[in-house]
Amino acid sequence: MFEFAWPWLFALLPLPWLMRLVLPAADSGEAALQISFLGDLEELARRKARATLPSWRQQTPYMLLWLLLLTAARPQWLGEPLPIAASGRxxxxxxxxxxxxxxxxxxxxxxxxxxxxxxxxxxxxxxxxxxxxxxxxxxxxxxxxxxxxxxxxxxxxxxxxxxxxxxxxxxxxxxxxxxxxxxxxxxxxxxxxxxxxxxxxxxxxxxxxxxxxxxxxxxxxxxxxxxxxxxxxxxxxxxxxxxxxxxxxxxxxxxxxxxxxxxxxxxxxxxxxxxxxxxxxxxxxxxxxxxxxxxARPAQALYSWPLAAALLLSVLLVIRELWPNNPVQRWLSKDHFLQQHPDWRARLKRLRLRRRR
CATH class of the missing domain: 3.40.50.410 (von Willebrand factor, type A domain)
Known part of the structure; x- marks a missing residue:
């Protein structure tokens, strides 16, 4: 039987999104310019930040990485119960x-x-x-x-x-x-x-x-x-x-x-x-x-598998950041995806036509 020894760790699943909402934005370190219409500029900056939030394709690898780390909360396979002799005094x-x-x-x-x-x-x-x-x-x-x-x-x-x-x-x-x-x-x-x-x-x-x-x-x-x-x-x-x-x-x-x-x-x-x-x-x-x-039930630890997958995914994300034109980045791009799957291009066109109507 499969089970997690520490299932309560999955309560941390929304932690990254909560931190994004609660923590202040990082300071860019650039010099500030004092102008009279600063409030209007701040509102425009907030709108731009909301408009430029990472798309679901960009967020998916990080969500998957976080999920893999939580999945490593000691997953284990439990065998059949075995009796332990306890005779004596x-x-x-x-x-x-x-x-x-x-x-x-x-x-x-x-x-x-x-x-x-x-x-x-x-x-x-x-x-x-x-x-x-x-x-x-x-x-x-x-x-x-x-x-x-x-x-x-x-x-x-x-x-x-x-x-x-x-x-x-x-x-x-x-x-x-x-x-x-x-x-x-x-x-x-x-x-x-x-x-x-x-x-x-x-x-x-x-x-x-x-x-x-x-x-x-x-x-x-x-x-x-x-x-x-x-x-x-x-x-x-x-x-x-x-x-x-x-x-x-x-x-x-x-x-x-x-x-x-x-x-x-x-x-x-x-x-x-x-x-x-x-x-x-x-x-x-x-x-x-x-x-x-x-x-007693013999337990086989399985945490190494999600940890290994998280490590591999982390390496791929680092490669994507350090080498922008690498095959991984191209694979994640929309154009490359549509080139490899022409049927999806047709589906997107039909979906756009329906929205216009």
Whole structure:
């Protein structure tokens, strides 16, 4: 189907005639002569100007040139609508980067690693494989920050996750603020595809929003939350220097379970790398939800054709002005036209006779 992308430009069609009416006549630059009957001469000059206006044959090339320029207002040929696959979900991941996430109590491939390093390794693989999903990243501590907005560029999101550092968002844990920020970003998306994966190793002790209140608001907006509590069991204490630390003592599992229950999600517990890998596989089995299908029509631009014709016509007009006796000028003259078309000469004679009668 043929159409103009900017059809409103055709409103400029009468612009040259309007400018001729509105703008004053150009000054010839000749010396002026003051005489008493100047008014009569001006009236004669106006009559002469009206009588010597260019004929339709002289105006036609310029009208055609202006029309060609307006026709170049992005004409295009639109093909048949083609469907664009839009399956998947909008998946935000909120990662706790408070100081306790630096504790090396997680086991992965026979080595002790910190909680955050394990999350970077396994969750990064999870995000990069979510083909067809929009993924985003929230980092939270004392406050919550949107590190990566929802995007199909999963590799960049993983890079930003790998660059996350302990304490970058503060020392506390603002779980409610993280949920609130995720809700703000997900509420504009289709309700069937709003998912938040919340990873933390502590209890809410910062921020402005209560986690359960934020969870209820998320449930109203159709956001499903999957909390993941990370850290070894409290009884599996490890010593660090002269102090004994229970690495999972601060984890508020009842609150995380309630958040999952309110929003229709599921709570997971990761005590080591094996359990977190199993959780990742479980989340991978979430079937994508089909979103509103979209269509696109391929467009082929055609503006080069009228522009090329306008350029060619401009060159011919310049040749006519610089070379008065050129073939183009002769072709445009009435005598040459009548010589080439004798039948029109006879028609003009008959028309003159009718007018005289």
């Amino acid at each position: 909008d998946l935000l991941v909120a990662v706790d980067v408070s100081g306790s996430m630096d504790y090396p109590d997680m086991q992965w491939q026979g080595e002790d690693v910190s909680r955050l390093d394990l999350v970077k390794s396994l969750l990064g693989d999870f995000l990069e494989k979510r083909e067809g999903d929009r993924v985003g990243l929230i980092l939270f501590g004392s406050q919550a920050y949107l590190q990566a907005p929802l995007t199909f560029d999963r590799r960049t999101v993983r890079t930003w996750l790998d660059e996350a550092r302990i304490g970058i968002a503060g020392k506390n844990t603002a779980i409610g603020d993280a949920i609130g920020l995720a809700l703000k970003r997900l509420r504009q998306r289709p309700a069937q595809s709003r998912v938040l994966i919340l990873i933390t190793d502590g209890a809410n002790n910062g921020g402005q929003i209560d986690p359960l209140t934020a969870a209820r608001l998320a449930a109203e907006e159709g956001v499903k939350i999957y909390p993941i509590g990370i850290g070894a069991d409290p009884e599996e204490s490890s010593s660090k220097g002269m102090f004994t630390i229970n690495p999972g003592v601060d984890l508020d599992e009842p609150a995380l379970e309630e958040i999952a229950k309110i929003t229709g999600g599921q709570y997971f517990r990761a005590r080591d790398g094996g359990e977190l890998a199993a959780i990742k596989d479980t989340l991978d089995r979430l079937e994508p939800v089909a979103q509103q299908p979209t269509q």
